[in-house]
Amino acid sequence: MTQATETSWSAPAHEASLARQRAWVEVNTGAISANARSLKRCIGNGTELMAVVKADGYGHGSIPVARAALAGGASQCGVATLSEGIELRRAGIEAPILVLGNLTQVEELRSCLHWQLMPTISGMREALLCQNLASGQGRPMALQLKLDTGMARLGADWQEGPRLVAAITELEAVQLAGLYSHLASADASADADDGLTDQQQRLFETVLQALEHQRLQAGIRHLANSAGTLRSPGLHYDLVRVGLALYGHSPAAHLASVTPLQGAMTLHARVSLIREVGSGVGVSYGHRFRTSRPSRLAVVGIGYADGVPRQLSNQLDVLFAGQRLTQVGAITMDQLVLDATDCPGLEVGSVVTLLGQEGSEQITPTDWSDRCQTIPWEILCGFKHRLPRLTTAQAAWEAPGDRAH
Numbered sequence: 001m002t003q004a005t006e007t008s009w010s011a012p013a014h015e016a017s018l019a020r021q022r023a024w025v026e027v028n029t030g031a032i033s034a035n036a037r038s039l040k041r042c043i044g045n046g047t048e049l050m051a052v053v054k055a056d057g058y059g060h061g062s063i064p065v066a067r068a069a070l071a072g073g074a075s076q077c078g079v080a081t082l083s084e085g086i087e088l089r090r091a092g093i094e095a096p097i098l099v100l101g102n103l104t105q106v107e108e109l110r111s112c113l114h115w116q117l118m119p120t121i122s123g124m125r126e127a128l129l130c131q132n133l134a135s136g137q138g139r140p141m142a143l144q145l146k147l148d149t150g151m152a153r154l155g156a157d158w159q160e161g162p163r164l165v166a167a168i169t170e171l172e173a174v175q176l177a178g179l180y181s182h183l184a185s186a187d188a189s190a191d192a193d194d195g196l197t198d199q200q201q202r203l204f205e206t207v208l209q210a211l212e213h214q215r216l217q218a219g220i221r222h223l224a225n226s227a228g229t230l231r232s233p234g235l236h237y238d239l240v241r242v243g244l245a246l247y248g249h250s251p252a253a254h255l256a257s258v259t260p261l262q263g264a265m266t267l268h269a270r271v272s273l274i275r276e277v278g279s280g281v282g283v284s285y286g287h288r289f290r291t292s293r294p295s296r297l298a299v300v301g302i303g304y305a306d307g308v309p310r311q312l313s314n315q316l317d318v319l320f321a322g323q324r325l326t327q328v329g330a331i332t333m334d335q336l337v338l339d340a341t342d343c344p345g346l347e348v349g350s351v352v353t354l355l356g357q358e359g360s361e362q363i364t365p366t367d368w369s370d371r372c373q374t375i376p377w378e379i380l381c382g383f384k385h386r387l388p389r390l391t392t393a394q395a396a397w398e399a400p401g402d403r404a405h
Contacts, residue, residue, distance in 0.1 A: 019388035020351075023269035023302035027060045028392050029068035031264040035246050036072025042259040043229060047236045048220070049073060052243035053088070054080035054100065059307075059380045060247060060265055061389045063091045069246060070095055078241055082108050085117040098144060098178070100241075102126075102154050109133055118142045118177055122156050127168050134173035143168075144178035144219065147207060149200040151184045161207035165218050178239075179207075179218035186227035186235070187252040197228070201235065230255040249365060249376055263364060265380065266356030267387075269302035269318075271348055274340070283337055284329030289314055291339075297328070298340040300352060305333045307383035308354065311372045318352040321345060322359035325352065 040049055051069035053062040066077050066088055076096040079085045085097045096118065103109055103119045109129050112119045121127055121143055134141035145164055148155035156164055161179070168176045181204050185196045204223055211218055224235040226245040248263035250256035275297045283289045283297065291297075300318070304310045308331055316327035318338060325338045325346070340346045355363050365376035372379075 019390055020268075021270065022272075023267075023300075023306055024388045024390055025059070025383055026266045026268065026356075026390050026392050027064060028262075028264045028266075029064050030392075031248055031262040032060070032065055032068035032246060033072035035248055035261050035264070036069045036074050038259045038261060039229065039240075039242055039245060040073040043236050043240055044233075046238075048075045048239040050076040050078050050098065050222070050239055050241045051246055052078040052100075052241050054078065054084055054243070055381045056084075058243060058247050058377065059383045061391070062087060063093070064389075064391050065246075065264075066091075066093050066095075074246075076239070078243075082111055082117070086111065086115050089115045089117070096142075096177075106133070112143075113137065113141050116142075118144055120144055120146050120154065122146055122148075122154055123160075124164065124167055127164075127171060127174060131171045131173050137173070140173055140175040142175045142177040144180060145176060147179065147181045147204070149181040149203040150196055151182050153182070155181060158203045158207055162210040162214060162216070165211055165216050166214065169216060176217075176219050178220040178222065179211075180220075180222040180241075183223060183225055183228045183235070186225060186231050187255070189252065189254045197231070197235075225251075227251040227255065230258040244377060244380075247380065249380075263356070265365075267302075267354040267383070268351050268356075269300045269354060271298045271338075271346060271350045271352065272301045272335075273299040274346075274348055275299065282329075284313075284332060286330055288330050289328040291328075293341070295339060296341045296344075298325075298338040298346055298350075300336050300338060301334065302354070302387075303332050303334040303336055305384060306387050307379075308336065309368065309372050309374075309379070309382070312368060315371045316354075316368075317363060318354050319356070319358040319361050319363060320350060320352045322361055324361060 051074040053066045056062050057065035078098045078100050080101045085099050088097055098118045100120055102122055106129055109119055110133055113133050130141045130143055146155035147158045147161050149158045183197055183200055220239050221237040222239040223237055224240040226242050228235040229240040229242055244251050245261055248261045277291055277295050279291055279293050281291045302308055310331050313331045317324045323343055325343055327336050328339050329337050365379040368379045369376045
């Protein structure tokens with residue numbers, strides 16, 4: 001290595017360049033903060049915003065997302081697992097953190113006490129374990145009680161709510177910090193609504209009224225997910241738990257206009273080879289596509305091992321310089337192929353956008369999920385860790401009024 005090369009080489013710059021060598025995700029933390037501000041305007045000053053950052057922040061990176069959401073007005077974070085909560089604490093995040101999954105083992109609950117995480121409980125067994133662990137520690141252990149009002153998943157039967165709240169309140173070393181339930185179909189449109197959301201809210205209200213009658217306090221009351229938050233102010237209570245909307249996506253088309261949101265993730269990959277072929281040439285495994293004319297094919301270094309669903313084979317578009325290019329043949333583990341016949345500007349090393357916006361063209365996680373007959377949550381959570389996550393410092397789109405703050 002020459003002296004000139006040694007002095008010009010920079011490790012951070014080199015690592016950043018390597019991150020963009022093949023394929024990568026870019027996360028606009030400014031968009032996360034802007035979405036949090038928009039959601040705060042939607043729910044008003046009397047309701048807190050919990051940023052749900054489980055599943056590595058829906059694939060965006062839990063730590064940068066949590067920081068950006070808190071900067072935008074969120075006051076708490078929600079995670080699914082104990083390890084996700086510990087990761088946030090180790091990163092220096094001090095806001096209240098609720099573990100949404102059921103923790104049943106003594107060591108799990110001991111870790112919650114140590115890291116000051118709030119466990120979700122579904123019965124007295126876990127409450128008594130927390131009481132035993134926290135006794136003599138000098139501070140009560142905060143926890144939240146979940147009620148099942150119609151999901152048939154986690155939570156105590158809603159009828160047990162008043163009895164459990166009364167019993168937990170009697171525990172000296174435990175603080176009941178919240179009471180909540182989860183909506184099963186808040187994203188249903190008006191013509192598809194079977195009344196389940198209204199029924200769940202009635203059951204939740206029945207419990208709250210019983211507690212009021214008995215003069216019992218259950219801490220923060222919350223019911224709404226992203227769909228519930230956008231659906232009705234009557235579902236907001238003391239706090240809303242927002243996941244998908246925080247990342248810039250509406251949980252249903254009919255809710256998309258409630259408050260402005262900006263997608264925070266873009267997905268990019270680089271062209272690794274250009275191949276000129278004739279007409280009638282089969283492409284990729286099984287030759288599920290054959291060229292119908294002399295064609296220019298571009299191999300791109302991303303595949304289903306990175307989180308691009310194989311079900312999108314022959315259904316996927318990408319963007320390059322504002323132009324849509326069609327993916328052809330079977331998507332493979334590490335690569336996919338584009339038909340670049342009508343795009344002479346695409347070359348080896350060119351970067352294409354699989355999710356995101358270029359000019360007037362946009363591809364969203366919902367575009368993918370609709371074609372795969374799944375949901376955008378699954379698409380976002382599917383991007384694997386071999387895809388580098390790069391946070392951008394670019395200025396986020398802001399709703400009217402944001403620049404005044």
